Amino acid sequence: MRVLEDDMFPSTPGKVKIERATAMNRQLHRCFASTSTMFLWALFLVAMTASYLSFQSFVDTSSKYFAASWGGLHWERQIRASAAPRRPPGSAAGAGMSVLVTGAAGFVGTHCSLALRKRGDGVVGIDNFNSYYDPSLKKARRSLLASHGVFVIEGDINDGRLLAKLFDVVPFTHVLHLAAQAGVRYAMENPASYVHSNIAGLVTLLEACKDADPQPAIVWASSSSVYGLNDKVPFTESDRTDQPASLYAATKKAGEEITHTYNHIYGLSITGLRFFTVYGPWGRPDMAYFSFTRNILQGKPITVYRGKNRVDLARDFTYIDDIVKGCLGSLDTAGKSTGTGGKKRGPAPYRIFNLGNTSPVTVPNLVSILEKHLRVKAKKNVVEMPGNGDVPFTHANISLARQQLGYKPTTNLDVGLKKFVKWYLSYYGYTRGSKNL
Numbered sequence: 001m002r003v004l005e006d007d008m009f010p011s012t013p014g015k016v017k018i019e020r021a022t023a024m025n026r027q028l029h030r031c032f033a034s035t036s037t038m039f040l041w042a043l044f045l046v047a048m049t050a051s052y053l054s055f056q057s058f059v060d061t062s063s064k065y066f067a068a069s070w071g072g073l074h075w076e077r078q079i080r081a082s083a084a085p086r087r088p089p090g091s092a093a094g095a096g097m098s099v100l101v102t103g104a105a106g107f108v109g110t111h112c113s114l115a116l117r118k119r120g121d122g123v124v125g126i127d128n129f130n131s132y133y134d135p136s137l138k139k140a141r142r143s144l145l146a147s148h149g150v151f152v153i154e155g156d157i158n159d160g161r162l163l164a165k166l167f168d169v170v171p172f173t174h175v176l177h178l179a180a181q182a183g184v185r186y187a188m189e190n191p192a193s194y195v196h197s198n199i200a201g202l203v204t205l206l207e208a209c210k211d212a213d214p215q216p217a218i219v220w221a222s223s224s225s226v227y228g229l230n231d232k233v234p235f236t237e238s239d240r241t242d243q244p245a246s247l248y249a250a251t252k253k254a255g256e257e258i259t260h261t262y263n264h265i266y267g268l269s270i271t272g273l274r275f276f277t278v279y280g281p282w283g284r285p286d287m288a289y290f291s292f293t294r295n296i297l298q299g300k301p302i303t304v305y306r307g308k309n310r311v312d313l314a315r316d317f318t319y320i321d322d323i324v325k326g327c328l329g330s331l332d333t334a335g336k337s338t339g340t341g342g343k344k345r346g347p348a349p350y351r352i353f354n355l356g357n358t359s360p361v362t363v364p365n366l367v368s369i370l371e372k373h374l375r376v377k378a379k380k381n382v383v384e385m386p387g388n389g390d391v392p393f394t395h396a397n398i399s400l401a402r403q404q405l406g407y408k409p410t411t412n413l414d415v416g417l418k419k420f421v422k423w424y425l426s427y428y429g430y431t432r433g434s435k436n437l
């Protein structure tokens, strides 16, 4: 510091004060000038950063907006192409349907969409790709559908504007409504999601259908869980369904009542299908057969629930291909809706069918079959069924579906699980005989 001062100031004493003062003024001025320059630079940088950030957020928002957006000529063209039936004119099977499949990237939705497409019907899918379970599986299903010419829109059934637009672009003859919040026990974790999809979403969809001209016929997924605490076996469509054991079941039962209202007031043709624990390739990872398979292969324990008095739980497990036949049979036999311009012109069909397998299997038996096909022993924790909405058993009477839809399940649990395991190993990259199996 000392050295610096000496260097800066001349040694002549008389001049020192003046020169020092002048020098100090210069210094101060320089200093002031550089501070204000720095201040200006700082201001400039702040302004640049702020405009960069706001530009970024604009880009983010608009890219989100554009990603979630729909509409436009290209979009409409894709929808029309996907919705167009491809049956040869004059073919024995008739002209072909144009079906809007909700939940098309879901398990049952994918299988039904493919089956419809393969026989020459037009299909447009809609799915919100939510994260209830691994969305990458839903995206893989969407790719499979795309490879067969089925276009799946990413959108929510709660979006009334989107639905109105869809009916504007395509006069769908049928709606296969499979979008839902599924899962019995998850309702205790996230009750609102059941109300959002199974109640509010359903009403939004029905509103769009009732306003559509022509009105489509609707086939939709109810559930075996509506039988709730009913203990009269096998479960028949006319049995009591006013004692649900879970919120999930209650929302499905509400769906049956809500669809009845739209049938009664607006003349919508309605078919509700009570599915019984559907399983198979491309299935739902939240279901027991799927999560058991995953855990068994990873050497992790599985929890097997048991009923009161050590009674095993049982389900009327139904293979996906049988369910698909039931869904297509329902679409084929659904009578027309009768309303136009939101007004009913006459009575329209209202039907409810069980789609089950008619031979319940206990959960421990399910585990044994999986062990056999996986060639791995399960580590089982057997615990008493918690009070979480589960019911001890299900068993379908399918006489009505057999009679009216020609529904006849042909795959037993052993055969069905063998097919599931084959798919699972291939999809998740396991190779028999290698060290990963």
Ligand SMILES: O=C(O)[C@H]1O[C@H](OP(=O)(O)OP(=O)(O)OC[C@H]2O[C@@H](n3ccc(=O)[nH]c3=O)[C@H](O)[C@@H]2O)[C@H](O)[C@@H](O)[C@@H]1O
Pocket: 182, 183, 184, 222, 223, 224, 225, 226, 275, 276, 277, 278, 286, 287, 288, 289, 303, 304, 305, 306, 313, 314, 315, 363, 385, 390
């Ligand atoms: O048929 C139906 O209506 C319903 O079928 C299934 O519900 P659920 O039968 O409970 O099917 P899983 O969750 O696969 O359970 C099957 C059986 O395994 C048992 N389980 C489940 C999970 C577990 O960790 N351990 C276990 O023992 C359950 O108690 C049940 O008895 C579906 O998840 C519902 O979406 C569908 O509506």
